[in-house]
Amino acid sequence: MSMKKPEGRLAILLPGLGAVATTLIAGVDLIRRGQARPIGSLTQMGTARLGQRTEKRAVPIRELVPLASLDQVVFGAWDAVAEDGEQVARRSRVLEPADLEAAAEALRAIRPRPAVFDARRVPRIRANNLCPATTHRERVAALRQDIRDFKRDLEADRAVVVFMASVETLEPAPACAATLAEFEAGLDRSDPGISPTMLYAYAALSERAPFVNGTPNLSVDLPALQALARSLGVPIAGKDFKSGQTMMKTVLAPMLKARQLGLAGWFSTNILGNRDGEVLDEPQAFKSKEVTKAGVLDTILQPDLYPDLYGDFTHKVAIHYYPPRGDDKEGWDNIDIFGWLHYPMQIKVNFLCKDSILAAPLALDLALFMDLASRMGWKGIQEWLSYYFKGPMVAEGLYPEHDLFIQLSKLKNTLRAIAGEPPITHLGLEYYGDDLPLPDR
Numbered sequence: 001m002s003m004k005k006p007e008g009r010l011a012i013l014l015p016g017l018g019a020v021a022t023t024l025i026a027g028v029d030l031i032r033r034g035q036a037r038p039i040g041s042l043t044q045m046g047t048a049r050l051g052q053r054t055e056k057r058a059v060p061i062r063e064l065v066p067l068a069s070l071d072q073v074v075f076g077a078w079d080a081v082a083e084d085g086e087q088v089a090r091r092s093r094v095l096e097p098a099d100l101e102a103a104a105e106a107l108r109a110i111r112p113r114p115a116v117f118d119a120r121r122v123p124r125i126r127a128n129n130l131c132p133a134t135t136h137r138e139r140v141a142a143l144r145q146d147i148r149d150f151k152r153d154l155e156a157d158r159a160v161v162v163f164m165a166s167v168e169t170l171e172p173a174p175a176c177a178a179t180l181a182e183f184e185a186g187l188d189r190s191d192p193g194i195s196p197t198m199l200y201a202y203a204a205l206s207e208r209a210p211f212v213n214g215t216p217n218l219s220v221d222l223p224a225l226q227a228l229a230r231s232l233g234v235p236i237a238g239k240d241f242k243s244g245q246t247m248m249k250t251v252l253a254p255m256l257k258a259r260q261l262g263l264a265g266w267f268s269t270n271i272l273g274n275r276d277g278e279v280l281d282e283p284q285a286f287k288s289k290e291v292t293k294a295g296v297l298d299t300i301l302q303p304d305l306y307p308d309l310y311g312d313f314t315h316k317v318a319i320h321y322y323p324p325r326g327d328d329k330e331g332w333d334n335i336d337i338f339g340w341l342h343y344p345m346q347i348k349v350n351f352l353c354k355d356s357i358l359a360a361p362l363a364l365d366l367a368l369f370m371d372l373a374s375r376m377g378w379k380g381i382q383e384w385l386s387y388y389f390k391g392p393m394v395a396e397g398l399y400p401e402h403d404l405f406i407q408l409s410k411l412k413n414t415l416r417a418i419a420g421e422p423p424i425t426h427l428g429l430e431y432y433g434d435d436l437p438l439p440d441r
């Protein structure tokens, strides 16, 4: 297998020019100009150990594998609201005034293309920048043309689509999503079960652009779109960025299991005042989020293997829209656990985070890794990027791996494999020679 070098520009195309998107664009601009460090980004700051610990070899990830550099990255976006990047960033109140001023030009340059949008699925957004197409086929054609225009106007050689538009209300997957042929017949008759997110994904894959789903919306998790990705040879990844409370959950729950401590209940609640919070205030939109947020504990704790510890715990997750806080989300977790002799204990977590500050570097890493996957000719689900998602997609028959540190090992071992380096198993017996012999077999 040969790999194309990351030559020329990479267009990162963003359905949804909101708080996360503008924080990403401003951040890349400031970092590129030496005014900030890429904190939170594994591709820019992370290292990987190679070989044995005695060798003391650790290399930056961006030197281990050939990633596009930040100087090669350009941005384009779609949004249902006709505001440029600077207006969105000002309204979103994530960035400090000095950073906003410094990145204003780069943000102003981003004028969103008209969105493929369904007001029934995102009722809280007052849309005024909509693609005029009236059928699904026309919508797909418009989005495909947009992708080609973005590449031409931005003088980009390649494009990656990172979906970060609003959460859609939870609806069952349309019956036509079972196979690609049925889905395409659904496009022909503008099946109302096919959502905008699915149309963005279909258009991106048709243009051979890798598609990342940063939201809980249904899209490339559907068999029809997975089949399209495989048949066209395009990588896909999702879903729902794992940025705040769920990240904490996927660190703390493995700790409980590692120590064989029991769980009686996990109560998680948040207050959040940004537009995402407003959209999630809609009960059916929150249901979409609840699915990815709630799924992690069962998979990590494996109640079937540990019925005494995890066979009967209560898990509650709530998000409250509270405008004064803007993007400064506050998450509380109350965790009721039990130990030796069934004695109860409690853990309290109070995470005062900034939602978009946590999510932006994840989006950047995903774009760069998906471009790498694409240049290697990898297609379909990129499970090695599970590290970034609340609801990681996996091949049929597998359960997802949610533990953050197992996900990180998987990611780094994948990078080692790409670089032709052996994986690190952490067995480590070789350091102890004859002191720790294994039994003869």
Ligand SMILES: NC(=O)c1ccc[n+]([C@@H]2O[C@H](COP(=O)([O-])OP(=O)(O)OC[C@H]3O[C@@H](n4cnc5c(N)ncnc54)[C@H](O)[C@@H]3O)[C@@H](O)[C@H]2O)c1
Pocket (backbone or CB within 6 Å): 015, 016, 017, 018, 019, 020, 021, 078, 079, 080, 081, 092, 115, 116, 117, 118, 122, 125, 164, 165, 166, 167, 196, 197, 214, 215, 216, 240, 241, 242, 243, 244, 274, 275, 276, 279, 355, 356, 358, 359
């Ligand atoms: N910030 C985080 O930590 C985090 C974590 C996980 C997932 N997410 C998800 O990422 C997405 C973006 O978050 P945000 O805080 O930037 O939200 P936001 O509300 O600021 O931005 C979303 C944007 O999408 C636009 N939009 C809605 N439907 C659209 C469509 N069909 N086409 C194009 N644009 C459309 C809206 O007008 C809005 O500008 C949300 O779905 C959120 O749930 C965020």
